Structures are given as C-alpha cells and as structure tokens.
Amino acid sequence: MMVVATDKIKSGQILAEEVRDINGRLLLAKGHAIEERHVRIFKIWGIPEVNLVGADHHEATSDPSMDAAMLEQTKKSVKTLLCHVDPAHPAIKEIYRLAVNFRCKHNIIVEKNNLPVDNQSIPRHDREQNFLKKLQNKNLILPEIPSVVFELKQVVENPKSSAEHIARVVSRSPSLTAVLLKIVNSSFYGLPSKISTVTHAVSLIGTQEISILALGVCVLSIFKKIPKETIDMQSFLKHSLVCGLLSRVFAAHKNIPQTEQLFVSGLLHDLGRLLLYIYFPDESRHVLAYSRNRNKLLFKEEKDYLGCDHAQIGVQLMKQWQLPLILEDNVLYHHKPSEAQQSIPATIVHLADIIDNSLGIGSSGEKFVPPLDYNAWENLKLSPNSFETIIGQASHQFQALESILDA
Secondary structure, eight states: OEEEEGGGOOTTOBBSSOEEOTTOOEEEOTTOBOOHHHHHHHHHTTOOEEEESSSOTTTOOSOTTSOHHHHHHHHHHHHHHTTTSOTTSHHHHHHHHHHHHHHHHHTOOOOOOOOOOOTTSSOOOOSHHHHHHHHHHSOOOOOOOOHHHHHHHHHHHOTTOOHHHHHHHHTTOHHHHHHHHHHHTSTTTTOSSOOOSHHHHHHHHOHHHHHHHHHHHHHHHHTTTOOTTTOOHHHHHHHHHHHHHHHHHHHHHTTOSOHHHHHHHHHHTTHHHHHHHHHOHHHHHHHHHHHHHTTOOHHHHHHHHHSSOHHHHHHHHHHHTTOOHHHHHHHHTTTOGGGSSSHHHHHHHHHHHHHHHHHTSSOSSOOSOOOOOHHHHHHHOOOGGGHHHHHHHHHHHHHHHGGGGGO
8 A cells, every 4th residue: 555645646546545535525435446537526625645555655664765864863853752652552653654754754853952940949739739729829810712702602502593693703803704714715624616705604614613613713812922932832833733633634534523623622732731831931941841851741740740730721721711521521631531531532632642743743842752542542443554644634734724823
C-alpha cells in the first residue's frame, strides 16, 4: 500500500482503502479502479491523498529526497520527544515514522529550550483543593464568554427557531460571521459551491453544528491578546486548531456523528493552561522550567506541583460558562480517556494531542509527547495504517484555515 497525493493519481490505479468525505460519506469503495471522474470528486471534497495498492508504505521510512543528515538528526530528536511512550507499540511506531517525515518535509526542528528556575521562589501546593480554591478565591476577573454564545444556545433550543433566527444572532458579530463563513467555505466541509450567507450555511450544516462551531471560535478569541512574553499564542492556537481538526477527521473516520463537538473539544483541550499562563505566571514559569529541565511531562509536573493539572483547571472555567457536558468530559480526560464516561470521544482528543505534539505544529508548552492510554486505544479499535491519511486530511484543512488564527 502506498499513499499518493490526489493530483498524482493515475487512471486505473486501485484503491487500497475506501475514501470517505469529512462527514463520513463513502466516496469510493476499496478495490475500485480510479477514473478521472473519481479524481475530480476527491478534489471537490478536499481529499488530499488516498491509499493505493502498491508497495507497503512502512517499507520506506522516509522520502529519498530528504537530506540524510537532517533525517538522522530529526530521528534522534523525535525519539527524545517520545521518551515517555512505548516505542514498540504499533501506534507509536507509526506516529514516530510520520513525525520524522513530517518534520523533515516542513523543516520543523525540536527546540532545546531549558529554562532557569528558582527552587525557592514559589511554595508547592500540596493538595488539589488548595490550588483550585485559590483559583476560585483570588478575586480573579475570569474572562466572560461573548453573549452571542448564550443567545445562540437559546435560539437553538427553541423548536420554533429557523435558520434565519440563528443567522440573525451570528450576524451581530461581524468577526464571528467572517470566521464561520471561512470555515464553511474551506476544505473543512468541502462543499461544491461557495456559501455567502450565514442563513445558507445553517441550512446546509445544521443549527447544532453552527452553534458549536461558534462556541469554539468565540472561546479562543477571548485569549488572543495574551502578551508573547507570557505564551506564544500563535503557536498555542496552531496546536489547538490542529488538535481540533485531527479530532474531527478521526471522528469522521470512525463514523461518529456530531464531528463538530470533537473539533471544539480538540480546540479547547488545553484551555486550563491559558488560565495558568494569565493568572499564575510565576507558577507557570516554574512548572514549565521544572518539566523541561528534568525531562518530565508538563501535565504531570502540574499535578505534582499544583495538586491539579490544566485539564481540571480548564473544566472549572467551562462549568462557569455552562458549556456542554460532553465538552467538559473530553477536556477533563484527554490525558486519561479510559476514565471518561464516554471514552471514545475522549480517546480521539487524546490521540489528536499525542499526534500533534509529535508533528510539532504549534505547542501549548508541553515539550514531550504524552503517553498513550493503552486501554483506551484498544477500545478505539483503530488501525495505525489510517494515521497517514487522517494526518494528510487534517494538514490540508489546517492550511486552508490557518488564516482564521489572525482574524
């Protein structure tokens, strides 16, 4: 089996795996000979590459055009990133292969960024309750979610509401309208014709889907103006967006409905880190420095030092905002999805986070690749052979949507 870009497909080549659009609809079944009309359909629906019958793609670990010295250095660097996972696990072996190739192709280097730390500067928080109580009692003026989100929620829950009602609420925010239309017209949906109004978008995509997309866009827009000396928000947002896209593509691959919920879960999975960076900068710098200098996972250092991790902190804000419970669950358990009430969606976000930390598209501060929850992975029943196509689709969508980070 070999992965071939859509514009490189030749008529008569045989599909090794079925091709589905982002919503899970079958475009062409496995074993079919590809014709020119099939290639046109793939392009219309934003399919960047397909698996064709041919040489086993595992036999070649790299593109022969890659610089040999860079390839060897990248292999060593990625192995360092994967020091907290089992390198022999089939999923990790495939992630390693894809990460090496992706980083070489896009010239993404692994930064050596040890940070200074003052061991005496900040007291350790011994119990989870202490830090979460401090978060609640520090007289913090926590960010408020835009009113348009609550208005949308009310309209969506009203059975008498129409697409026009929802469009009217969205249109009160020109920036939200622009971003939503950009998403709808991108390969995220792969619609065959341009959508120029929110009303048309709602009628095609659905009321719940537009509402949940608006939620994700609004939440991240709150944090865009964080000073760069605190956190590189552009890098943070890239990581968040790619995790959202990977989560959505994985959901479509598994024929899971409501893929937008997975997109927003991936988008918001590290929300708690933003609260730490803004309101507890000293603790954040200390935890970042300790984790990097000691080659320790950041979320585990958070737990050891603060008594709770960023997932627990993020859920506190999500509760205040009254976000859907399924989003809370996916965020809270994205490092331990086997403990979630609904483990499959939480596992998808978990896997998306692991893959993007390996690829290096942006960062929320974690230096290493988090460990794979093996029980959750087994329950997901997913073949590592699907990773390359899924990453290709998510990467294609990221290129189309990256500009929304500046909106």
